[in-house]
Structures are given as structure tokens and as C-alpha cells.
Amino acid sequence: MLDQGTASPATEPPARKASGLSVLMRRKPVDVLVEEGGKGEGGTLRRTLSMWQLTMISIGATLGTGIFVVLGDSVPKAGPAITIAFVLAGLTALFSALSYAELAGTIPVAGSSYSYAYATMGELVAWVCGWCLVLEYGVSVAAVAVGWGEYLNELLNGTIGVTIPAVLSSAPGEGGVINLPGLLVVLLAMVFLLGGAKESARANTIMVIVKIAALLLFCAIGFTGFQSGNYADFMPLGVAGVSAAGASLFFSYIGFDAASTAGEEAKNPQRDLPRAIMLSLIIVTALYVLVAAVAVGAWKWTKFEGSSASLTAIMNDVSGQTFWGTLLAAGAVISIASVVLTVLYGQTRVLFAMSRDGLVPKVFGKVSGKTGTPRVNTVLVSLFCGALASVIPLGKLVDATSIGTLFAFALVNVAVVILRRTRPDMPRTFKAPLGWTFPVLGFAFCVYNMFSLDTVTWVVFGCWMAAGLVFYFLYGMRRSRLATAEK
Numbered sequence: 321m322l323d324q325g326t327a328s329p330a331t332e333p334p335a336r337k338a339s340g341l342s343v344l345m346r347r348k349p350v351d352v353l354v355e356e357g358g359k360g361e362g363g364t365l366r367r368t369l370s371m372w373q374l375t376m377i378s379i380g381a382t383l384g385t386g387i388f389v390v391l392g393d394s395v396p397k398a399g400p401a402i403t404i405a406f407v408l409a410g411l412t413a414l415f416s417a418l419s420y421a422e423l424a425g426t427i428p429v430a431g432s433s434y435s436y437a438y439a440t441m442g443e444l445v446a447w448v449c450g451w452c453l454v455l456e457y458g459v460s461v462a463a464v465a466v467g468w469g470e471y472l473n474e475l476l477n478g479t480i481g482v483t484i485p486a487v488l489s490s491a492p493g494e495g496g497v498i499n500l501p502g503l504l505v506v507l508l509a510m511v512f513l514l515g516g517a518k519e520s521a522r523a524n525t526i527m528v529i530v531k532i533a534a535l536l537l538f539c540a541i542g543f544t545g546f547q548s549g550n551y552a553d554f555m556p557l558g559v560a561g562v563s564a565a566g567a568s569l570f571f572s573y574i575g576f577d578a579a580s581t582a583g584e585e586a587k588n589p590q591r592d593l594p595r596a597i598m599l600s601l602i603i604v605t606a607l608y609v610l611v612a613a614v615a616v617g618a619w620k621w622t623k624f625e626g627s628s629a630s631l632t633a634i635m636n637d638v639s640g641q642t643f644w645g646t647l648l649a650a651g652a653v654i655s656i657a658s659v660v661l662t663v664l665y666g667q668t669r670v671l672f673a674m675s676r677d678g679l680v681p682k683v684f685g686k687v688s689g690k691t692g693t694p695r696v697n698t699v700l701v702s703l704f705c706g707a708l709a710s711v712i713p714l715g716k717l718v719d720a721t722s723i724g725t726l727f728a729f730a731l732v733n734v735a736v737v738i739l740r741r742t743r744p745d746m747p748r749t750f751k752a753p754l755g756w757t758f759p760v761l762g763f764a765f766c767v768y769n770m771f772s773l774d775t776v777t778w779v780v781f782g783c784w785m786a787a788g789l790v791f792y793f794l795y796g797m798r799r800s801r802l803a804t805a806e807k
Contacts, residue, residue, distance in 0.1 A: 345442035346802050348435075348677065366692035367585055368518040371592035374579040376525040377662050378600030381575030383531055384464060384659035387611050391631070395624035398565035399556040400616045403609055408566035410605040412769055413573035415762030416729040417601045418752035419736040421594035424580040425749035426739070428589030431673030432580040432666070433732045438677070440738040441731070447796055449731045450674050451788035455724030455781075457667035458701065460574050461506060462708035464659045469501030471652040474632045478646030502709030509661040510702035513668065516691045517585045520661060527658035534651025535607055537644075538631055539614045545638030546617040556621070567722060567772035572608060574725050575659065576601045581666040594750035664705060668697045678804065679796035723773050723781045730766035733759040 369377070391402070398405045423436045431438070434453055438446035473483040488500045512520045555562060579596040583589045611631070619634050632652070636645035668684075672694045675685030684697040736752065736759045752758045 345444065347440065347442050348438045348446075348802060366517065367587050368516075369521055369582055369586045371588070371595055373521040373525060374582055374586055374592050374596035375600050376528045377521060377582060377665070378576050378579040378596055379532075379603060380524045380528045380658040381578035381662035381666060382573060382600060382604045382659075383528070383535075383575075383607065384467075384656045387535065387572060387608055387631075391612065391615065392624050394565040394569050395616065395621050395630075397557060397568070398562045399553060399621045400551045401555040401562050402565060402569075402612050402616055402621070404555075405562050405565035405569050406572070406605070406608045406612050408562065409569040409573055409769070410601075410608070412566075412570055412726075412729075412762070412765040413576060413601060413605075415758050415765055416732060417576055417597055418758045419729075419733045419762055420577050420580055421597045421750045422736055422748060422752050423732065423739070424583060424593035424597060425590050426746055428583035428586065428593055429673060431670055432577060432583075433728050433735070434670055435673055436735040436739075437731050440735040440742070443679075443797075443800060443802060444792070445731065447679055447792045448785065448788065449728050450670060450679065451785070451792075452724040452728040452731075453670045454667070454788075455784055456574060456728060457663050457670065458705055459708060459724070461509075461660055461663050461667065461705040462502070464656055464663065465502035465505050465705070465709035466499055468505045468653065468656040468660065469499055471632070471649045471656060472501050474649035475646060475653055478642050478649060499710045503706040505657055505660050506664065506702055506706035506709055509657065509664050510698060512661055513665055513698045513702075514691065514693065514695055516693055517582070517665075520665060524658050524661055527654050527661070530651055531655025531658065532607070534648055534655060535611055537651070538635060538648055539610055541635055541644050542614040542618045542631075542638055545634075546614065548617070550617055550620050553621075563768075563772045567769040570722050570726065570769055573601070573604065574722070575663055575666075576604065577729075578662050578666040581669040584669075590747075590749045664698075664702060667705070668694055668701050671697055671701065677802075678800040679792070723770055723777050724784070726766045726770045727781075730763050730770075733762040733766070 394405065395402045420433070423433075427436055427439060429435045431450070432453065434446055434450035437449040469484070477483050484501060487497050512523055576597060579586075579593055579600065583593060586592055615631065615634055618638055619630070624630050632645040632649050635648050636642050639645070671680060671684040672687075674680045675682055675697070684694065684700070686694060686696050688695045737756055739746070740756075
């Protein structure tokens with residue numbers, strides 16, 4: 321039986337051949353998106369994920385590199401006001417999270433914001449959004465993998481007294497030839513994902529519990545070295561510094577939307593997806609602000625410059641021994657690995673949805689009948705992300721990921737407004753409060769943070785968008801399922 325407010329396929333107007341701008345604006349009906357849920361080439365995805373596992377997926381994809389690695393790059397920009405920068409980035413994520421929660425409960429499909437855009441703004445905008453998600457998920461996997469290598473070296477140094485040589489643990493241009501640890505962690509995540517969504521979710525849940533415990537341990541040890549004087553010069557670089565740090569720290573919140581990519585593998589997506597998204601964001605924000613406040617209280621902000629594993633260094637300084645720092649490094653190695661696992665999962669599911677619509681090759685939509693996973697998709701994406709992690713420096717990856725994510729989030733906020741106007745009668749298990757207030761604020765905050773990023777990041781983003789549009793006009797526009805249905 322169709323949900324109330326959802327049009328019956330029999331009442332849909334017959335397909336007409338589109339032309340001109342109407343080709344670019346053709347939309348995929350919401351009921352068709354939902355009806356196709358889980359269906360792929362040769363098999364279907366399996367609905368095995370509970371609300372708890374969905375929440376752990378979002379926390380797993382979010383909580384990791386942002387606090388363990390990027391903190392060292394962001395504190396020199398904002399000073400002790402790094403806590404405000406985290407709140408600013410968190411507000412941006414919150415407003416967009418409300419929109420994600422509403423759409424995830426209304427259109428519970430694997431494509432996340434790509435599918436939401438397809439249903440509301442048309443094919444071209446959906447493609448642009450999907451292309452941004454490739455940047456968000458694919459490149460952030462590489463960025464997280466780079467950070468994982470830093471803590472792996474800390475762990476090896478603290479346990480057996482050796483480290484991986486820089487030539488094998490750093491990108492070209494940073495004193496190395498290849499970042500082997502970055503490649504290794506992506507390939508390990510690939511192995512987990514090939515085993516199935518349920519098995520991967522179980523492994524991720526264990527890793528999330530470990531990472532939360534590691535951060536709480538840091539707060540307990542770090543607070544013993546807290547010095548109020550470290551907060552004396554609270555905003556040394558002014559509002560501009562806080563804004564710049566907030567834009568970079570938005571990378572720390574990337575991943576809360578990962579649960580929305582599991583819409584076709586959730587047991588009760590309409591109920592559980594909105595809850596998982598909001599709960600994960602609340603937990604992550606509270607931990608970020610707490611850890612940042614303790615870190616700056618224990619270490620003067622000028623000492624963070626150039627420190628990729630700053631939390632471990634703080635633990636060693638405060639305790640006067642290396643044991644606690646080594647223990648934290650072990651927690652970081654496990655926790656950052658969970659980010660790689662869950663974000664890589666999200667990337668494969670977005671490409672799965674785009675393949676089903678014909679916008680990317682069919683190989684990304686093939687599902688294994690044995691495991692219920694897009695296996696070829698997973699292997700191809702893992703090899704691509706592993707290659708990026710092995711040769712590109714962390715800083716370049718972080719900013720490129722942030723701008724792509726902000727753009728995609730901005731479109732999600734617009735999609736909420738459009739869907740409320742065009743389909744006000746659709747059943748919604750969650751609705752962002754105060755009318756259009758939060759979607760509008762979410763859009764504004766995303767745009768503001770985008771313009772806080774540097775010119776080089778915008779150039780990279782422009783080149784990425786140009787490459788995506790070329791691919792769409794040469795391939796996707798002609799091969800999309802909506803296009804073939806019109807012939």
C-alpha cells in the first residue's frame with residue numbers, strides 16, 4: 321500500500337521527450353526513488369542495520385581525524401578561541417543536520433543528498449551534488465588515512481621504539497615518496513566492507529566505543545595540567561582567525577550524514593535515520609568542545625603549530641611519561657580506522673545510487689548475491705582513495721573536502737524548502753522546527769564557511785566541478801535512466 325500523499329505510479333503523467341533546459345531539470349519522482357530502494361544490478365542490498373548501528377555509523381564517520389589530527393592545524397588560526405570555532409562549525413552542521421534528518425525520514429535511499437536533489441531540483445543539480453559527495457567522501461577517506469599514519473608512527477615509537485621512515489610514510493613534497501600507512505588502512509577497510517554491511521557495522525561499533533573511551537581518557541589526564549593563563553589571549557588573530565578555523569574544522573563534522581547513505585540497508589529507515597543523525601551530531605559536538613577546551617588549557621596555543629599528533633604530545637607533557645600518550649595513540653589508530661571504514665561505506669552507496677540512475681557506469685551498481693554488497697564498486701573506490709592517500713598531503717585534502725561538503729549541504733537545505741512547497745502532503749517522520757528558519761540558516765552558514773576558505777581551495781573546487789560537468793554532458797546526460805525512458 322502506498323503511503324498517504326505519495327502519488328500512485330498509475331497517476332504519474334506519461335513520459336515526454338524533454339528538450340533544452342527541461343533536460344537538465346528533469347526530476348525523479350519521490351515514489352520511484354523509494355520504490356527502487358535496495359535494488360541493484362544482479363542483487364539487492366540487505367536491510368540489517370538498527371538505529372544503534374546507524375548512530376554508530378554516523379559517529380564512526382565523524383569522530384576521528386578532526387579532533388586527533390586537524391586540531392593541530394586549526395588552533396594556530398584561532399588560538400584559545402578554538403572552542404568557538406568548533407561551535408561555529410557545529411552550528412553549521414546542526415542546521416544542515418536538521419534538513420538531512422527531515423529528508424532522510426521522507427526519502428530513505430542510499431543516495432543521500434544526491435537523491436534529495438534529484439527529487440527536488442532536477443538532474444543537473446543532482447549530478448553536481450553527487451559529484452560534490454564524491455569529493456566529500458572519497459577525498460575525506462584519503463585525508464583521514466593520511467592522519468592515521470601519523471598516529472601509527474606514534475604508537476610504534478611508544479611500543480617498540482621504531483617508526484616508519486618518512487620516505488614511506490609521507491606524501492611527495494613532504495619528504496616522502498609514498499604514504500604507505502594511508503594506503504594500508506584504506507585496503508583494510510575495503511576488506512571489512514566486502515564482508516557485508518552488518519559485519520562492517522559490528523566492527524565499527526567496537527571501534528567507536530574505543531575512540532570515545534580514548535578521548536575521555538585524554539580529558540581526564542589533560543585536565544590535570546590545565547592552566548587558566550593559556551586562555552589569557554583568547555582571540556589573538558581576531559574574528560577572521562576564528563572564521564578561518566571554523567571553516568577548516570567543518571571537516572571535523574563531515575560524516576554525520578553517513579547514516580543517510582544507509583537508507584536502503586536500515587531496518588526502519590523512516591524512524592531510525594533522523595534519530596541517528598541528530599543523536600550522533602550531539603554526541604560528537606559535545607566531545608569536540610570538551611577535548612578542545614582541555615587541550616588549549618593544557619598547552620599554550622602557539623605550541624600546536626606543525627603538530628599533527630598534538631593530543632598524544634599533550635598527554636606525554638602533562639603526565640611526564642610516554643605510557644598515556646602511547647595508549648591514546650593506540651585509541652587514535654583504532655578510531656581513525658573506523659572513520660575510513662564508514663566514510664568509504666558512504667562513498668560506495670552514493671555511487672551505487674548514481675549508477676542505478678545511469679549517471680555513472682553500471683559497474684558501480686552491481687550487487688553481490690552472496691554478501692548483498694556492491695563489491696566491484698567497493699574495490700574500485702578503495703583503490704582510488706588509497707592512491708590519493710598515498711601521494712597527496714593532508715592539508716590539501718582537508719580544505720578540498722570541506723568545500724565540497726559545504727556545497728552539498730547547502731543544496732540539502734534548499735531541497736527541504738522545495739519539497740515542502742511541492743509535496744506538503746508527504747508523510748514526514750521528522751520535520752525541522754520553526755518553518756524555513758533552520759534550512760535558510762543552514763544554507764547561509766554553509767555559504768559563509770565556503771567563502772572563508774582560501775583561493776587555492778576555490779580553484780581546486782572549480783576544476784573539480786568543471787571535470788564533473790564535462791563527464792555529465794559527455795556521459796551521464798545521455799545515459800541517465802530518465803533520458804532513456806524518454807526515447
